[in-house]
Amino acid sequence: MFPKRILCAICLGCICILTGCWDRVEINQRGFVVGVAIDKPEDGTKNVYKGTYQMIVPGGLKLNGANSPGSNNNPHAGQAYFNMTTSENSMPSIAARIAGKTSRSPYFEHLRMIIISGDSVKNKANLPDILDFFLRNSEMRRSVQILIADGKGSDILNIFPNNESTPIDYISSIAKNTQKTNFMLSESRIGDVHEYLIKHESFVLQTIKKEDGGVTLSGCALFDGKTKQFIGFLNGEETQGLNFITKRIKGGIVESKIDNQIVGLKVERSNRKIYVRQTSPEQVNFTIKIIVEGTLDKSIANLDPSEGKLVESLEKSFEDTIVSTTRQVIKKLQQTYKKDALGLGTYLFQNDNKMWKPLADNWESGAKLFTQAGIDVQVEVIVRRVGNIFESTKE
Template identity: 30%
Template sequence: MNIEERGFVVGVAFDLAEEQSGDSPMITMTNQFVVPAGFGTPSEGGNSSEKPYSNLSVTGQSLFEMTREMATIQGNAPYYEHLQSIVVAEELAQEPHMFENVMDLLIRDPEMRRETRVVVSAKKAKDILEIEPTLEPLPAMHINTVNDNIDRAGGLIQPLRIGELNEYMLEEYNYLIPIVRAFEDRIIFNGAGIFDGKSNQLVDTISGLEIFGVNLITGKLKGGFINFKAKDEKMVYEIKQAKSNIKIEADQTDHITIDIEIDTEGNIAETFGGRSLLDENYMEVVNKHLREEIKHQVTDILKKGQEEIGMDFFGFSKIMREKHYKTWEKIKGDWEDGKNIFQNATINVTVENTIRTVGTTNRTKDLKRSE
């Protein structure tokens, strides 16, 4: 197939159709095609008044048939080798088997890049492909641009790569996918959806603060801030790096013990009190309260996973499979069902912090006192 016969797709969105008929749900599929004429200057043959993309939506029950219909309308076949982003509406992902069926076709497509990112849209998925970002010509690429800042925000998770999704679906691991919203000319990451690894259905959501706790547990936290109090004085701790070590004691298959050790390193970025952070005794008190706050955030999301949702979305099942394979093969059917081994597991959390520096605000206060 010649390049002129291909319609390069950089983004795909899936929504439940506004009008439904028959027993099978109708899907609206939106492709974002690149329009080369929209790039460059008029002297280069480009048209600055033309958008560098066009969105085309079709509705049906079969993705294969919808793709063929797009080829008829567009005049060239959709080509997915350069696909950057897949956006799935939250209401579609909540329907039984819908997310699994939609993603299965894309995963099996030999043209599909394993690095293509998947996100969930809180509202209409196609709205994400219709925003007009100021710094990025293609809305589908804007998701990747926003993604660059995730390492600095502890309450966010990376969009799930389709290669990772394929692994989770094969191994039936539960997984998280970030939720996005369209806001004016930009995309906002806002929480995450929890997907059941057996049904691949969106079953619940967690907030940004809860994601922070998950990232601390999984060791994926790259940075971020924690607000806490030490003797009624508000403080902000900036995390520069964090590590997590998880050990699972699986000798007693009916009662699993999970030990989580979390180590962070950072600095007190801001204080709202008059106490000196150069006082070692006071810093011990500060560190104690900081440990308690971090442990509180971690245990809160663990409790929600065990007691409220009843699902392991922390990767413990993957650790069991990798470190205790024989035991895992015996108990995996009872991990979240039957004997509810995960829900009844004992989880111990220990936290250690290394506070390297203190904020300049406090140093200024101490200098003034010494004058």
């Protein structure tokens, strides 16, 4: 038998250790934040950021009332969400200010998307400063999607969510359509962006823009690897070329012309190989070979696409189109932005570190050797199936 003193000490110790859910917050007291938009304030204040939180109304979700108007007494009645906006100098201050304006404190465990306007990350270290709060937050998930807005992020959170309960659901559904279009990047997640911030390589993030009452995710946003500053946007066609070079193609359509008719190739598979040759201590030449397989996805009037020579002509036409789009983005990155978002420096670092070490310090800065690199793109297109209905003049 234990002495009473020892038994009492054990009991008291257990009481101190087994405190239960001391920090529990009831679910009906939480304000579930599903989307955040960060903008640059335009009201003349000295605040650095304007933050907009999109918060869920659980009752509105049950009623599926995203399109239902609120009552005069409660404008949020029947709605699945509402937005709250404030301006402050930091992300923690924005969260604190929002908490002082709502009966339910912001809760980020269900956060799905952060939309950051390009204007708010043009200064050095703005992007790391914004994301630091979310990366440190214990409620945060590494799968949160990051989007760079061409325009105001808050405007995007106020769009009408076609066929969905909230704008975040609507945008998230669009972002997953990379198998249908190659004019946009695959989803940029906060875990991936964190890795970009640690490295010193230029990178691109998925872009969103308000358009015709909805949004479009065509194109991408370019960031400097050293300063982490937003530099500019690449359009949809340039992003398509970038996707082919960086092996991000998951599907989509490539259009070309033959006999003054538009023809489309539905991409099923795409692969890329890089070959490097160093001609001098500061000159590196890259040969990028891209192989694309797909199905003809558009009918051709008065032509029989099953004929061998026509198939060869179609393949050559698609090859020329892909070469043109890849050269377009290469020229933009080498001559206009002077940033290696193609990942060629990373390829050298991983595959030929001995060649890379003398080049590293002057690749994007200093002598800017990336801008002087020779980059040749060679494309092979294989049309596996005709897969369409066509008209023919043959009897």
